[in-house]
Amino acid sequence: MTTDKPTRPYPVADAETEFHWEAARLRELHIARCAGCSQFIHPPRGMCPRCWSDDIRPERVSGRGTVYTYAWNEMGGRAPGWDGGYLTVVVELDEQPHLRMLTQLVNCDPRRVAIGMRVRVTFEEIGGGIILPQFEPNPEP
């Protein structure tokens, strides 16, 4: 495990999000879920917006989803590590309608992106022992 700090924007976990990044280190995708009404919540929250329960628990999800939309940033990110054109993708997870994550498309030419493309989770280390869930094309139906 490298101890170098990432040279690009990196997540700083807090008490309500630590589970997500801990799971990513084990190459699993975990999403917050309400134990009261089963609603998935992302980004994680400490209280369920649907049933107002305080009982929010992490749950492993399938990691399968669909590209909902995307933005190709031609001008670069105006932050270190984001020079030149790059792609950010909005993925809708299979587990629940409108349950979305931001991600990047890896292991393929990002110019191939298309709304409706099937994707699956993969993991990328960005330095400092930080591992991001990312998504790649899913050849399975």
Place this chain on the structure above:
Amino acid sequence: MIRNRVAIVGMGQTPAYRRTEASLGTLVLRAARDAIRDAGLKGTDIDGLAARVRAQALNIAFPADGLDRASTMYVADGLGLGTLSWCAGLNEGANQVAAFVEGVHALVAGACNYVLLYNQVARPKDIAYGATTELASRGPEQFMRPYGWLLAMQRPAAWLNRMFHEKVLTEEDLGYVVMNDRKWAARNPAALLRDPMTMDQYLASKPLVPPLKLADCDMPVDAAYAWVITTVERARNLPHKPIYISAAQVGLSPHSGDHDSGGIFGFPDLTRTVHDYTMRTLWENAGMSRDDMDIAMLYEGFSPMALFWLQALGYAGKGEAGAVMRDIYTGKRGPAVNTHGGVLSTGRNHGAAAVSEAVLQLRGAAGDRQVAGANAAVVTMGGIMQDSGAMVLTSKQA
């Protein structure tokens, strides 16, 4: 006079912790939940929201919503509230209407007699707009910035790509917004970009975050704007013809997300915007219809926003906004849109210049660009998710 017309009916609070694992946002949500329950009400009963929102840790340059503060957006979304017809302390973004709404309410309540409202816009010095050297990403942004979600224009671009996919808008539709702004800017000495633009020139504009091009984005400026409002009785004794405020409202829709992420994570249908919900009551509140409007000042910090507003105000059905904008540009139909040239031509004033332009037009003092016989105007502000606000103004008191 507010005397005994309003009552406190519910309360909630959390314990005061010296150390807790719960975020500040969670504490706010728990207290809010308990207050609503204490009042014997449900979340769906709540249609107004106000807070004194302040980042707790003042040494943090970029306070994270839910960690260092809980914005009204965070609380509305976190409680799963419905459409809010009034909101105060919404955020610090692009909405000059919010100050008008507060001033109008204060005057109607008899809290004061003459209210001074002001707007300030600042161009960042020695750094590109939106640039940052901070890598640590806290709060909702820990799920955004590590994936390169860094610039304001990525949000409308993602919205647009979905709209293009669902065949609600096209690239040319955006062009008509820019061309219409330039058409009017040519007649506005205060505008910065005054050259007319053809569709070919628009389509050749430099791509930034496609489909958004340079021509679709407003430019940062330094400027200040101010207005004075008072009650109609007092207005009659002052030098100018009064411009009456028929409606002034700010609101929030369900699932609009927190301040930092907006609705990208949970807004159900990206062919809509927050305004589709918050503006359903505008015409009823104004006592006028959209067809009564001679002028529509449609906020367009990014050009597609004007098209979103045409849909939200009912001028265009789903998939029709581009054709309506084209006909407005060619003068085939009304209302006249952005008669000062919009923020795309006058600079990033967050819609402040649009309010002043509407007043000038309704005074009949807009010079070369005066819309003949203009009696009524709608002025909108706000982008996609945050800051949904609008005013209806008229020179004739009904």
